[in-house]
Amino acid sequence: MMRIGLLSDTHGWLDEAVLRHFENCDELWHAGDFGPGVVEQLEATGKPLRGVYGNIDGPDIRLKFPRTLSWNCEGVRVHMIHIGGYPNRYAPGVRNELEKEKARLFISGHSHILKIIYDPKINCLHMNPGACGRQGWHKVRTIVRFAIDGDDIKDCEVIELHPR
Secondary structure (H helix, E strand, C coil): CEEEEEECCCCCCCCHHHHHHCCCCCEEEECCCCCCCHHHHHHCCCCCEEECCCCCCCHHHHHHCCCEEEEEECCEEEEEECCCEECCEECCCHHHHHHHHCCCEEECCCCCCEEEEEECCCCEEEEEECCCCCCCCCCEEEEEEEEEECCEEEEEEEEEEEEC
16 A cells, blocks of 8 residues: 655645655655755655646756656556646646546646546546645645555545645
């Protein structure tokens, strides 16, 4: 079983509460718009970090993280992109990518809106953890914690942090 801490849109600020909530996680996944200094803070936890760059990320982050990322976690194919939309409103080309990858879990960020939606048309769960940084129009900062056990995505928890 793999326990995942999912976050996005930190925009250069990482609340220490995020790290406390992710203490028991095996991996950290960031769906883009890291901003300066956040990669280093997340790497300092010693946990494996997966992520994609976002539209505000500069060349240093773009050299370290790709635009899209696909991998297997336990028995689940995961696909991540910063600007991806969501079921019935995917960004151009994203649904094709998900079908090509046979993704069962689709992670995106960018909107600053927390969404967890299942797409029965392609048998894929979409997660956008919302935003946990201080910049943006969101009123509540959010992160997501969940587990992947074999081919089962389970124990999903939405965590609301202090207001922005």
